[in-house]
Amino acid sequence: MNILLIGSGGREDALCWRLSQSPSCEKLIAAPGNPGMERWADELRPIAAEDPAAVVAMAQDIAADLVVIGPEAPLVAGVADALDAAGIPCFGPSGAAAQLEGSKGFTKDLCAKYDIPTAAYVRTELMDEALAALDDFSIPVVVKADGLAAGKGVTVAMSREEAEAAIRAAGDGPLVIEEFLGGEEASLFALVDGRQCRFLASAQDHKRVGEGDTGPNTGGMGAYSPAPVLDDTLAARAMMDIVQRTADAMVDEGTPFRGVLYAGLMLTETGPKLIEYNVRFGDPECEAIMPRIAGDFAEMLLAVASGDLAGMGEVVLETATTMTVIIAADGYPGTPRKGGAISGIEAAEEDGAIVFQAGTAKDGDRLVSSGGRVLAVTAAGETLQQARDAAYEAVAKIDFADGFHRSDIGWRELQRQS
Numbered sequence: 001m002n003i004l005l006i007g008s009g010g011r012e013d014a015l016c017w018r019l020s021q022s023p024s025c026e027k028l029i030a031a032p033g034n035p036g037m038e039r040w041a042d043e044l045r046p047i048a049a050e051d052p053a054a055v056v057a058m059a060q061d062i063a064a065d066l067v068v069i070g071p072e073a074p075l076v077a078g079v080a081d082a083l084d085a086a087g088i089p090c091f092g093p094s095g096a097a098a099q100l101e102g103s104k105g106f107t108k109d110l111c112a113k114y115d116i117p118t119a120a121y122v123r124t125e126l127m128d129e130a131l132a133a134l135d136d137f138s139i140p141v142v143v144k145a146d147g148l149a150a151g152k153g154v155t156v157a158m159s160r161e162e163a164e165a166a167i168r169a170a171g172d173g174p175l176v177i178e179e180f181l182g183g184e185e186a187s188l189f190a191l192v193d194g195r196q197c198r199f200l201a202s203a204q205d206h207k208r209v210g211e212g213d214t215g216p217n218t219g220g221m222g223a224y225s226p227a228p229v230l231d232d233t234l235a236a237r238a239m240m241d242i243v244q245r246t247a248d249a250m251v252d253e254g255t256p257f258r259g260v261l262y263a264g265l266m267l268t269e270t271g272p273k274l275i276e277y278n279v280r281f282g283d284p285e286c287e288a289i290m291p292r293i294a295g296d297f298a299e300m301l302l303a304v305a306s307g308d309l310a311g312m313g314e315v316v317l318e319t320a321t322t323m324t325v326i327i328a329a330d331g332y333p334g335t336p337r338k339g340g341a342i343s344g345i346e347a348a349e350e351d352g353a354i355v356f357q358a359g360t361a362k363d364g365d366r367l368v369s370s371g372g373r374v375l376a377v378t379a380a381g382e383t384l385q386q387a388r389d390a391a392y393e394a395v396a397k398i399d400f401a402d403g404f405h406r407s408d409i410g411w412r413e414l415q416r417q418s
């Protein structure tokens with residue numbers, strides 16, 4: 001089949017790499033892509049990825065049998081709807097179904113209506129109502145601005161004063177006030193084709209920029225897969241009580257979900273509860289997960305896109321554990337320094353690691369940085385410790401003077417295992 005892959009980050013580089021290995025993939029076009037994806041795609045093409053008409057036109061131009069959309073913005077913009085209308089199979093949900101990520105209020109209301117386990121909440125658009133609602137919650141309490149905030153609209157307030165300050169800072173506008181859930185966090189990734197759901201993998205990422213999970217939030221500084229805290233029993237329970245119920249609910253609401261559902265879970269004493277949904281792969285979780293998937297990945301995504309998951313078996317995972325370490329540009333998550341020279345990728349890959357690229361660009365023959373998160377160095381191992389050692393050995397071979405990385409990815413889990 002001919003595949004059009006939309007996106008340009010480390011996540012899409014990993015998807016591109018994995019799709020290029022699928023026996024059923026004949027032609028792979030990445031748009032707009034990045035220099036890393038040049039290694040696996042047949043061609044890169046520039047595109048306005050959030051313009052539905054532009055994506056449809058390109059898909060028609062290459063006679064795409066499948067369009068795979070990496071990031072959330074094109075999904076929220078309705079790119080999948082336009083592809084649907086044009087009769088082109090798309091891996092990624094409609095704009096209406098993408099509200100599972102785009103609107104926290106939408107998701108909370110869906111959970112309430114269909115008995116999907118999540119934190120108790122109040123949803124309001126008025127600052128005064130939000131302030132008054134604090135009476136109904138104990139401390140800590142969580143304040144969330146609605147809409148796509150890339151994880152930056154959330155305050156876990158350790159005092160009433162902090163909660164009030166967060167509400168006042170947000171002002172009038174869509175807000176969710178939520179019960180604080182204690183426990184371990186884990187992410188679950190599931191393929192959903194409407195009603196059919198398949199567990200894909202678990203993972204855990206590190207969102208804070210600093211060692212020991214300190215400092216400002218980022219898109220993610222590293223990840224590993226699987227997340228052992230989400231054992232088989234808990235994963236099966238989360239699939240049944242959370243993912244399947246959500247898939248059924250979306251069908252019943254007339255907005256079926258199609259694509260990968262990324263559930264951020266809190267493993268509480270009373271079972272897994274939903275913290276949030278994303279409607280796409282995580283980045284860098286995707287870089288960690290892709291090397292674990294066995295079989296024809298393109299076939300799998302086409303089955304999701306065409307509502308055909310029932311005909312597919314369970315997703316087979318390699319037993320290996322993987323770890324991804326992000327190398328970011330100095331300044332990230334603020335203003336990253338751009339144009340720094342990068343070398344050593346070949347050396348880093350000598351022992352089996354893969355260096356996925358995110359914010360990179362070509363400057364003549366040189367590879368330079370062009371964004372916040374620059375490289376996603378990924379390695380596998382029989383154990384998390386082995387995967388970690390291999391990933392950091394590879395990181396050490398990369399020469400990128402303007403970059404930095406965290407040296408403690410996986411620390412909590414490694415500590416638990418030791």
Ligand code: AMP
Binds near residue numbers: 150151152179181275
């Ligand atoms: P979100 O953007 O909703 O994923 O929230 C970002 C982070 O805030 C999560 O990864 C959690 O660490 C934390 N968080 C969000 N909601 C809750 C909650 N109800 N209880 C405890 N922690 C939460």
Ligand code: GLY
Binds near residue numbers: 205281282283
């Ligand atoms: N790594 C977190 C995310 O992709 O949202």
